[in-house]
Amino acid sequence: MNHAADQQLIEAVQAGDEVAVAQALAGGADPNAAVSRYQGSVLIEAARSGRLGVVGLLVDAGARIGPFGYFHVTPLRVAMLEAHADVVQYLIAHRALPAESTTRTSILTEAVSYTRHRPRPAALATLRVLLEAGATPHPGEEAPLITAVMRPVAPAVLRLLLANGADVNQQRSDGTPAIVIAARRGDHGAVDVLLQAGADVDTRDQQGRTALMHAVERNEQRVIAALLLAGTVIDTVSTDGMTALELARGWQHQNVQFMLGEHHAGLDDEPITRTVVRILPTSVRLTGDPQMLHLLANVIVIVLDDLGDDEWATRTGVDANTARAVALRLRNEVVPAPNASWYQLDVTADELAATRSALVELAYGTTRVLPAATSRLEIVDLLEELNRQHGR
Template structure:
């Protein structure tokens, strides 16, 4: 039997045995006893595991509620990161917030970020406890709403922040409104939540650009749709003289031009002031299981057989021989990844375009033959999944 009260306390805390914890403390155990060099004190261990009863016993016995050790780790911070809501509520009530070090990221900012990294109901509940307790970010940190939009977090977090009094028109430290930050990131859900909360759809950043202008430049069509449905001004003019429509023309974004009200759209060479750098990949790596790669090969073969070489070239702008070659490669050249269980194949931009064009033909074109056991809707799903990965 271990007669060392400190060691018995450590073992009792790890086991979550409140009776044994109380007994060890009564026998003279140090309430700040260390579990290990890296795990910190027994109070930190109890907070990490969510043992609110044990936490209460240790605090009542005089355990240090503030940060300890070389890394200034506190029981409150650990409880926040583990989303131990009951422990956070107890520690806050016992004065843990003022004891937090000013040299680290605030627990409020970490709670907002953690709602994205480990999303679960307890993370949202923990954030609410901190907001109700009046937790604030450090002066050098962004407002919680901006932090949330920049992550980006789920809409539920934004709704909670707004319900707790966050300014829906909050601006980032560089002057960008939250709605512009969300639009630049293509987060149409965040844009919608902000608009529903009363955000100014035409709020401008320090360059005079609106969320709609930024969304158009980045080809974020879902964001554009949300903004237009909310009444965002299409004819607003930025400080550089640009409008959303001029930006769409300059980037040759024909679909966006139609969304903005144009009835005819071409590939005009329109000079504009660009605020984003666009990249054009010259190669793609397919990753997946052989049956899915073989499905892509079958889609290409069917489209080629149905259209013929000339019609394929006319409809897709690609070379039929390139399409045939990539179909063969998809069937025979995919190799197992060296450090994972999937198969993969490196293809050129032209080869990828051939595979995508074939999917378009079977999803929306005149081709009526489909791979055995596959529906048209499944082909549509595959096409949309590829497009989402490509981005705007």
């Protein structure tokens, strides 16, 4: 064992110096020398840093491509995690795939997941290399398309998987089709990609429910629109006797009822079989810069002054005193957040409803006065941002 040569090799690999690496190997350095217990071998270090030339020298010298050390790390996996597609391709060409450990998550499943955690072109290129090399999930793991939809990942990843042979109607291990999973999660981008690739818009899960039914229950209006535009059948009946329209009525999703063709919608008390638990906050925390929170106060005051208390209550369904109180709080009770740079105010659900109602009136109602230096489109944007966060 030549400790001096090994140390020379480690330093050369860390520096990415191919000449010095070759010299150290020629001087008797061990191509499997460990950089440290946690960093792994010199080959793993070279793969992590994306030094393809160094990787080649080490492999040619007999460096071990398979799992190394206590944590069973492989050069291929660290190259994938760092999105070095060229290194991944080289290692695969030198039989790195069969050398991967079967006791860890498969490298393909991990590569799909990583496109969400570290989305960048190189991660997509690395996934493409693995797919083209025939990488597969381990037995018991979900198909890559299901993994992608469940994460969820960007549409580009789904398109790549489909282009490389993924079944657009792939089912999860419990029989749930990919498009139903995407609809349940409100992922309209994934729904659109799957539909464009030919997914069956009316396929059902084990309970006989379609993607439309799940999207309706969850008030996912962009998903509903995509499914309706694709021609989904509205009056399909599930195994437990539900239709999409009955689910919309039972959850009192009035906008969805109109989307499904209803001309009148009220607060129906219709019993349904529900597959989701809905969260209804009784209070929320508004966070932002003081001027933005003060803007909300100004909007409330302007609309109250324009409509008057009775008209306000009629149009919004919110007590005028509640609106006046929250406007005062937005002006006087906003405080700095601990350990953060924003300001905040805790408000009740009724106070939030008053704030949103004022924005609706100023954005789309009859009130024409606007806060100083603010356009109506800015009010519309602010309203839509609140609606998106509040799940409307």
